[in-house]
Amino acid sequence: MCLAVYAQDVTLTSRDGAVEIGGNLLGFDGEFYRVDTIYGELTVDGSGVRCEGPGCPSLTDFVAEVDISGAATIGELLMPALIQGFALRQGFLAESEPDEDVVLYRLRDRESGREKGRFRFHLTNTDEGFADLLADEADMAMALREIRREERQHGREAGLGDLTARGRARVLALDALVAVVAPDNPVRRLSISDLARVFTGEIGNWRALGGPDAPISLHLRDAKSGLGQAVEDRLLRPVKGQLAADAIRHDSDAALARAVAADPFGIGLVSHAARGNGQVLVLTGSCGFSLSAARRTIKTEDYPLTAPMFLYLPARRLPKLAREFLAYTRSPRAQIVIRRAGFVDQQPEEIAVEAQGNRLANAISGAGDEISLGDLKEMLGRLGDMKRLTTSFRFETGSVKLDAQSRSNVEQLAHALEAGRYDGRTLVFVGFSDGQGPAKGNRTISERRARAVRDAVVVAAETANLDQVEITTTGYGEAMPMACDDSAWGRQVNRRVEVWVK
Template sequence: MKIDHLQQAAHLINQGRKVASAAVGEFMRSEFRYAEQRFVVYQLNEGNLFVMCGPKANSERIDIAVEQIREDLLRLLTAAALLGNATGTAASKPSSSPENRDKKMVEKSGRLMPALVAVAFVLIACLGFGFFYLLGGKSTQQTAASSVVAAAANNSTSQSAAPLSVAEKPAETILRLHGSNTIGAKLAPALVETFLQRELHATEVKAVAGEKADEQKLVAELVDGRRVAVEIHAHGSSTAFKDLDAGLCDIGMASRSVKDKEVTALARFGDMRGPANEHVLALDGIAVIVHPANGVNELNQDQIAALFSGEISDWSELPQSGLSGPVHVFARDHNSGTWDTFKTLVLNGKPLLETAQRLEDSRELTRSVAADPTAIGFIGLPYIKPAKAIAVAESGTQAVYPTTFTVATEDYPLARRLFLYLPENPQDFYSRDFVEFALGESGQDIAKEIGFVELTIHADKPVIASDTPDEYSQEIADASRLSLNFRFRTGSASLDNRGLRDIDRLVRFLGHYPERSPQIKLFGFADNIGDRAVNCKLSAERAGRVADLLRTRGITADVIKGFCEDMPVASNATSSGREKNRRVEIWLQDGRG
């Protein structure tokens, strides 16, 4: 394999298994230890072997090590071949003498020698081009290699030595996820377990409690006998960025977007708002529920916050309720991710009423509200019944009823994104693969099972408000809207990171129409910052930008229109609201006329 091909392979492998497989074909992965450092060997489909290790290079030692490592690496891997794997684990049947041991080494590794030679020369080539690194240390490479080979030989000849049992083998931590409790409580463990089983072919996965609350490790045994662990610490979104900065985690979990000061602190990892660093994992939505006999059908966020904080203490203060008497507040327990979401999106710093009844079980909370005419509570979308959910409005917008569709489009005010953050060039070997798995179909199915709203696209025919502009109403007559909005950065036609991935999701969704393709209608919108004429132009440009991206993938939009700053779905008084209003909606209508 040529050096430029090796460099390409290194770049692709670092981006993820799926990306690399698509470019260079399927490959096998194994590991070994040399000079107390971890090395990873990739066997590509043409028989080439590619060796990688950590990035902290001691450049002064690279040239010296080239000649030293040639013989040492061959001896090390030959010994590993004799022992049956690449990590130096003791063989189950010891040899009777050094002479027999050497003979068996040659016999057992005969078929592997061409590959081992290839490893050595690929290794040296990588050293010369600076993307395979030897880590610094006090001992020389020669001494370290000799020690490893000697230890392996001693293990194979000792009559008292026995293979380590599974329980005795230490688990190697291969991935660390820190941050949001909303993600870390249930979703992250479920994703990690399935990732280990499907992607790394783990035969057994167990959860082990950590030293502190909200900490755990998922320990797995792989088919090659290795034991690996994935660490999950769920202490809040801010710890995602603090621990990334401190080198304590590989992936940060957050139920909010990264702040400006965090972007600055983590600049050495690339642009934390860029598509290589920031990934929308799923969506979270909270429903506000009341007794079915309560006359309240919609509330704005300020009213909801006042009810749950005790500022509104009697239903008579809301005449539309048709009730009088004290408001009975029900809330999830403080460890709940649902509570974390509600506290952030609704209370916004206000304290919860001290007399609120805190419940751990979502079903019990819903039943309690449904049994009390003066009750109000909040719950995840799957648990609304038998209570009644109400529509929620932001300032200056139409009230929106909570459904998986309105959460998916992010039109519903009490919806938020859940994020994964990682460095642009991760130094571990699993971060990128895990993120790709989590954002793929299998990962999104898991998010749905846990109770979050997945990013998979669906079509629906929503109820249209009576004050909708005539032109818009005519365009969407008999059309179905898709469960995504393309959103944009301030004052530009540049898609945000969810939008970049949603383009590919949309292409796959449209591929389900093999016969008669539907008409595709793209409608752009802007926030109200700046001159209206500028916003009208910008809204049309945004719709055109999505059309251009679809065109490059062989799909042509039939209608492309901008609707200025009209029909906001969120308050333009807040940055998060303006972000929701900068959008492109996608509608489908049967037939192309």
Template sequence: MIMAYLEAKGAKNVRIVPLDADNEKLVKGDFPSLGKTVEVAIAAHGSSTGFKSLMNGKADIWASSRSVKEKEVLAAKGFSDLEDPESEHVLGIDGLAIVVNPRNNVTQLSKEQLGLIYSGQVSNWSELGGPDMTISLFARDENSGTWDSFKNMVLGKQFQLSGSAQRFESSENLVRNVLQNEGGIGFIGMAFVGKSKLLAISDGPAQAFKPSQLTVATEDYALSRRLFFYTHGQPSNEYVTEFMRFAQGINGQSIVRNEGFISQNVESMDASLADDMPADYVEMVKGAKRLSVNFRFQEGSAQLDNKALKDIQRLAFYMREQMPNSKLLLIGFGDKRKNEHRSKLLSKLRAMAVKRELSRLGIYPQKTTGYGDFNPVASFEGASKIKNRRVEVWLR
């Protein structure tokens, strides 16, 4: 991303210069007209160390594969609000891929089963319908945002990582070990799957999905996660601000996709429907395309979250520039409430909130409706239930 940004600025001879320390490098670009060379230092030691570098002034941008922790928000209070839209920037979406050896015949697991596996309570694949073979656990190391995501999404407070798990700083090394061990299982970002075998994952009553462009882009996949840039509010350095804008723009998001992650550029896709969807829902979306964006909301609030605020802009641009004669359908969903009518009402209100924001930009959806707790994408219990509070976008 940095290399593409420098080239877009007119830099010549843009190159990577490795440093002595592992996972550290310089990106250099020459600007002959200015008679100088620009250097950008990159240190990839995990999300937690990135936060420390932002706090001690060694970094302008903290790149993280997890959202900011509450204790980090509190630690940064004297500098900025890291949860504010000017501080928190979603770079792209990644699916936390669960991979096994290609010779393993297991095809899907639930989050509960993953927790049992990684805590050592299930230790043989035969207990999961697979071969009579010991499970070998491979995990990322403590400084990895991938580990933080797995710990939060899978282990939670219910499970503890088994002491038998082998830890890796590098996703590439982890995959290499899975390929060499028929009983191996590991978790990595989608960009590192390689020749390993992807498993479909379910959460509670939700359908099991493999990570794909649609399931990850909409964050319907059980182990989807956002990739972040954090700054201390609006950066004082104009080049940092410009780079952030480039990274989240159309060209920057195309680079995100080319690197194996999921971009936030809006696209229309064919989508299969679950067999038990209501007849009126099926009729409403018949012949329509699903858009690669779901709108989600701040926890405990009806307000759009930071990603959704920018997605409103992306969707409005997409409709104006590429689909000016098409119609939008906004369909809200939610979690369980004591009263089914209230659940449906809240889901429709969420769809109306998205409609209101789009209308301010001159985009007027054809229809908004809500289906309450129908068709969940996550469990109705625990922290993941917030994923059910979403608005799907369809295009006809």
């Protein structure tokens, strides 16, 4: 983007000389000019005009410049791997030039050595990434949380459009918040409700959790980091709790993990990918369910504290090289790169019933009193010879709106349908609910949600030949809970739409 270079007067004249546009050049992506004129901001096809003035870029030696700002966790660990993978696929060499909080990657043609693009990473935090994007000083923002209401409003006022709209925000990879303690801490399991009470300060001694008689010390990321803010959004907001004031803050995931591992009475909330040598606690509920963070449970969102890693984009057109990079991040090759970098990819996996461990048995044993043996037989008779996709859909707390990870899953599944990946097969969207309210009503709600998700995927799969795949829906209400209904988090995990294939 490099606004300091482009903010100069230019005049664009049509090839026949009939139309002339003057103003400040805001950007050039190798194909289109973006000019601030007396009529407002205009985007003009470069193939139809001549450019005159000190700000005119070279058409023959154009080098795409892409500024990316935000969460250092993404910029330091994930993006370098994706840039290298993208360069390899495009036939480029990627050379890095680190300079304090900015890392520049130059992409050169492997044969000619000619520079093709520059990706500049400003490694700060999620807050700074959003601020740079909203100020039009970045082309993408790396974020470890969703954009908040006041930030969305600021984006609309700045002319950047709705940054949460389809195509404006995308999930790059998946991670999760996990509770970690020192390796020799005797506590190995903790209910998610107690975890929230620990971080609000309501529980301050390990004895209340089955541990030693010692005060609990809290460890968190710094308040401006996306991970630190995700703790408030994902863990504390559902219980309307306030974070304890005495939490020890750390400026990196690695520093947090090291501090907890060395603190015999400490507990921290850290990224699953950066958990270090600490002991990860299993989350439990009063009804006996256990929820562990693992690649598969994070991908399916069966683990309740998933933490998607986002790229937010402006409404304006990005350079072709940037658009090609974004397309690459959704490719199967990129999913392998994401996995090797230590994060959870979004490539759908098929899980046979026999490979799902005790999931079905545990869930059935926890079904409510209103679920009959006939209901369970019906469900197992329908799903027993099918496989569950790791692509699941869940909803925001207290809403019928899909959450961020699920909105990304709509796009991922739609792309797979467009690519013909499920041609000749059957896809069943299966809805489930929590156990609040009558079982009959819950089944109706779950069926309605399954149809809504199916419809969203079909609409997104614009070029798919849906005559080649059978798509149906069903719902089983509260017949297969994944977690206890005694907490908002458990109920949210239970309200879901799964996809089963045959």
